[in-house]
Structures are given as C-alpha cells and as structure tokens.
Amino acid sequence: MSGHAIDPRGAQAPLDTSADLSEVRDWIALLKPRVMTLVVFTAVVGLLVAPAPIHPVLGVAAILCIAVAAGAAGAINMWYDRDIDALMRRTARRPIPSGRIEPGQALGFGLVLSAASVAVMGLATNWVAAGWLAFSIFFYVAIYTMWLKRRTPQNIVIGGAAGAFPPVIGWAAATGDVTLVPLILFAIIFMWTPPHFWALSLWAHGDYARAKVPMLPVTHGARETRRQVMVYTVALVPVTLAPWLVGFAGPAYAAVAALLGAGFLFHAWRVLNEPQDAAGRSLANDAAARATFKYSLYYLFALFAALAVDRMAFAA
Ligand code: HEM
C-alpha cells in the first residue's frame, strides 16, 4: 500500500502519509498506551467515588494529566531501559531499540510531558494531587526503573507501588486530600501487582534471563514464583473487602469482590498445580499462568467498576 497522495495537477510534493502515521504511532507507543488503560480506569474510579464533587471539565483534565504522566513515565522508562529492551523479544521492536526514535528525543519527550502534566494538574485541580502525581512519576522512574528493577526480585513488590497511585491521585484531585479509603485502593493495586506480573514472568522468564533482570523466576525459580503468586493472591482478597469493612462500600460490592477473589484464587491454585517438571517449569505451555495474567486484568477492571457502581447506585 502506498501512502503517497499526489495532487492531480502535479503541482504539490507527494505527501508520505504512511510515514507520518507510523511516526505518530511510535511516539504513542512510547507512552505504553495499553497499560495506561487500566491506570486511567483506576484513576477515574478514585475520582468518581471521592466524596466531593468536581466540575466535569476539571475531572476530565485531571484524568488526562494522570494519563499523560503515566505515559511520560513510560517514555522515560523506555529511554533508560533501551539496552535491556533490545535484548528481550517482547520489547525489542519498541521505537528506541529498533532505532526509530533517538534516545535523547524520547527522554526530552518524557520530561516535558511529565512537567506539563504536573503543572496542569496543580493549576486545574490542586497541588496535593499534583504532588502525588509528581511522586508517582518519580517512583516509577527512579525507584522502580533506575534502582530496583535491575537489583532485586522485590522490584515488583516495592516498585509496583508506582502503579497503585492513580486512584489516590484521582481522589486527591476531587477532594484535595488523601484519607483512609484512597489508601485502601492503593493497597488493593499494591497487592494485585505481584500476581499480575509474576504470572506473566513464568512464561517471559527467558527474556529476563537474557537481559539479566533479576525477576523472581530467574533468581528463585518457577516453583517459588508459583508459590508467591498464590501467597499474594491470598493476601489480596481480604484487602479488597476493606472498602466494605470500613463502611465505604455496601454488600453488593463485597459480594462481587468475594466472587472475583474466588476466581483469582482458583487461577492461582491452577498455577500452583499446573503439570510441571522438578524445577517447576510448565509442561503445559504455561497455560495456567497465561490464563491468570489475563484474569488479573479483567479482575482489576471489574473490581474497580464494582466499587464505582456500588457507590453511585447504592450510596445513601
Ligand atoms: C511493577 C509493576 C508492573 C509490572 C512489572 C508490569 C508488567 C507488565 C508487563 C511486562 C506486561 C505485558 C505488556 C507487554 O506485552 O508488553 C503488562 C501488561 C499489562 N499491565 Fe502490567 N505491570 C505492572 C503493574 C501494572 C499496573 C499497576 C497496572 C495498572 C493498574 C498494569 C496494567 C497492565 C495492563 C492493562 C496490561 C495489558 C497490556 C496489554 O494488553 O498489552 N500493570 N504488565
């Protein structure tokens, strides 16, 4: 397919629209847009369930700032990780390792968007939300990417906190403060991240071993990783009931959280008991781990949706 659009009179230079489009696609890819969907969704729920009305225009602006900040942090992460991304099959085709975007340009892009998102958040909503937003970017870039990711298999547990901030920021944008409930929402995502990622790492461990990234299956083996998926899932379920226990959400939310939790526990149990060799490596193409990773994504969407519906439909 040619992307050249030639003026019928031949008076204009050809426009290479396909080249333009693929360049735009590369810049968008730097923002890790697919991961952003869930980041944005949890932020929207944090904002909607907060007990303070926010003008819809400001609410949309706040969510856009969170999306842009998460994307900007992703771009800086890709700048820093360009060496290991080039070594991993899953990431080798990203715009920087494949040479389509200069590392310095990606860094500049990430820094400018980071600063802009924090500034707009502060001006449009409040500086508490802007401060948490800046801290989230710092946490993902400096604590997770630059410090922990290449040093310890606990990188996911500690560094994963970065991805747990969006509902806190959404709440702060509406209320100007951070109380117990947003901290509970933080704790839910914090406990969810290890089983989300370690399920994936069970089949992606070859990539991480090649890049010498000390993810759990590389440092402690598949058997221990399966165990840790179960440990964190067991710990996650009671935390998801906390919004109901503290009286913030009703029994409808609690029922959905319990059902979704039972589903997660079932998946984790399958990961633990999947046919495996003596080292815990799957003899079934990691079918259980793949199903668990996919379930983790639907799970978090559904859990946060249930909280929003519960608060909006049933709150007194
Ligand atoms: C340290 C923490 C985390 C790590 C290391 C991690 C890692 C990953 C990886 C490697 C993928 C596969 C993406 C790909 O194929 O390139 C993925 C997918 C995904 N993650 Fe995470 N994740 C983390 C936390 C989170 C958080 C906090 C969220 C949102 C709340 C999230 C949302 C998603 C989504 C929506 C996908 C699916 C993207 C797709 O469809 O390709 N992740 N994650």
Ligand SMILES: CC(C)=CCC/C(C)=C/CC/C(C)=C/COP(=O)(O)OP(=O)(O)O
């Ligand atoms: C508001 C704000 C700043 C939020 C940012 C938090 C955020 C997007 C967290 C998600 C964490 C994440 C995508 C980790 C991917 O790990 P990785 O970077 O090791 O994955 P990779 O191997 O795919 O690069």
